[in-house]
Amino acid sequence: MAAKFAFDRPDDALHALAGRLATTQVQPAIEVGSAVGRVLAQPIVADRDSPAADVSAMDGYAIRIHQLQTSRPISISAQAAPGQPPPAMVEDAVVRIFTGAMIPPGAEAVIKREDTQESGHQIRLSDSAMTTRVGQHIRRAGENASAGDRVIPAGVSIHAGHVAAAINFSCFDVDVFAPVKVSVVTTGDEVGMFVNESPKPWQLQNSNSQAIGSLLRRPWIDTVSSTHCVDDKETLIQTLTDRLAASDAVILTGGVSMGDYDYVPDVVRHVGGKVVFHGLPIRPGKPILGAATPDGKLILGLPGNPVSATIGCRRMALPLLAKISGLNQWLPPAPFIHLEDCGYKTLPLHWMKLIRLTTSGTAEIVPSQGSGDLVSMSHSDGFVEVPPTVADQSPNPSGPWPFYPW
Ligand SMILES: Nc1nc2c(c(=O)[nH]1)N[C@H]1C(S)=C(S)[C@@H](COP(=O)(O)OP(=O)(O)OC[C@H]3O[C@@H](n4cnc5c(N)ncnc54)[C@H](O)[C@@H]3O)O[C@H]1N2
Numbered sequence: 001m002a003a004k005f006a007f008d009r010p011d012d013a014l015h016a017l018a019g020r021l022a023t024t025q026v027q028p029a030i031e032v033g034s035a036v037g038r039v040l041a042q043p044i045v046a047d048r049d050s051p052a053a054d055v056s057a058m059d060g061y062a063i064r065i066h067q068l069q070t071s072r073p074i075s076i077s078a079q080a081a082p083g084q085p086p087p088a089m090v091e092d093a094v095v096r097i098f099t100g101a102m103i104p105p106g107a108e109a110v111i112k113r114e115d116t117q118e119s120g121h122q123i124r125l126s127d128s129a130m131t132t133r134v135g136q137h138i139r140r141a142g143e144n145a146s147a148g149d150r151v152i153p154a155g156v157s158i159h160a161g162h163v164a165a166a167i168n169f170s171c172f173d174v175d176v177f178a179p180v181k182v183s184v185v186t187t188g189d190e191v192g193m194f195v196n197e198s199p200k201p202w203q204l205q206n207s208n209s210q211a212i213g214s215l216l217r218r219p220w221i222d223t224v225s226s227t228h229c230v231d232d233k234e235t236l237i238q239t240l241t242d243r244l245a246a247s248d249a250v251i252l253t254g255g256v257s258m259g260d261y262d263y264v265p266d267v268v269r270h271v272g273g274k275v276v277f278h279g280l281p282i283r284p285g286k287p288i289l290g291a292a293t294p295d296g297k298l299i300l301g302l303p304g305n306p307v308s309a310t311i312g313c314r315r316m317a318l319p320l321l322a323k324i325s326g327l328n329q330w331l332p333p334a335p336f337i338h339l340e341d342c343g344y345k346t347l348p349l350h351w352m353k354l355i356r357l358t359t360s361g362t363a364e365i366v367p368s369q370g371s372g373d374l375v376s377m378s379h380s381d382g383f384v385e386v387p388p389t390v391a392d393q394s395p396n397p398s399g400p401w402p403f404y405p406w
């Protein structure tokens, strides 16, 4: 690892690597309701105005403004019901109208029925109706969108609001990007899944595989495999070659630092990966390695320590996978949160601190023994990223700092 970092900020490293990644193929014509969480590959365009016509926003009476001047009873000439073409307005009469019904041509406003006194086929206007203005309680044709407008851009993760809009504009099937095929490869002779036996003191359970698998459980990601590889260079070359052939991205953990058995950097280069960064000014996770293949596949080597691997996956892997998935907002701005009792120690690194949310809307630091302390991580809701101290300008230790929830 070079002594000087290739990038000063994690986001700069992400942008540089993201620029080398290819987006997944398009899957055409998926029923929109079952595409929730998937990434839209085509914009949704309004096939007609929304609303399609002037409609009433209230149950009441369609009137002309000059009718406000009378204190005499006004007759009700007809009824405008939803699902029906509107009746004509008759001179000196109002039309009873229901929410969602089309406004009769010539009507200028709707008066809520509670602003009238109703008696049979007549109404009298209450004082509260006298200030009615043109257009009151009328939803105008096209006020939400006009025919031909692009109402939803490509590159969003489809949610219920998108489904509502798409269906309204008669868009029942949508094109989406294929989920990103991800392979997870954990490394280390000491690591395994010991189910029917207890690990020996020099062994440990493969928590990284499951922690990363949990973070990858999203509709736009397809985790195609999770493999464990011993610390053997040839085996790792074979595993990485094989996994790259089957995936858009390979996420490795462990073997990325300075030890004699840390083969990941060499192996990534051996299989043709162009290393964009190896080492970033972050804690934990400093030895992280980011690379891309010539055909735009991601290889991300996360450090083996469980807190480093999990934070690295959340902070670095997820945005890069989001980029591959076609998401426009692949690096969304993190919400900011204030810390309580955070101490004044700062580091010349971007310091990811495990935090717990408090009921008062701030966050408290979760005391931690460091990047091997997965117990402290289990007590956290996520982490904040405290930037490095700049010269004498100590950052305000309480923030607010960007918050990355699990
Ligand atoms: N001379 C130096 N040594 C180290 C440096 C350094 O800069 N110079 N950096 C340290 C930092 S920081 C980290 S982080 C680690 C990262 O090392 P590796 O990525 O090579 O990770 P390993 O050595 O393979 O493992 C580290 C640690 O994590 C445990 N581990 C590994 N895989 C798993 C897994 N799948 N599930 C749970 N736990 C796992 C492993 O047993 C080790 O305890 O390097 C420092 N050293």
Ligand code: MOO
Residues within 6 Å of the ligand: 282, 283, 284, 285, 286, 287, 303, 305, 307, 308, 371, 372
């Ligand atoms: O990068 Mo390491 O995670 O600080 O122990």
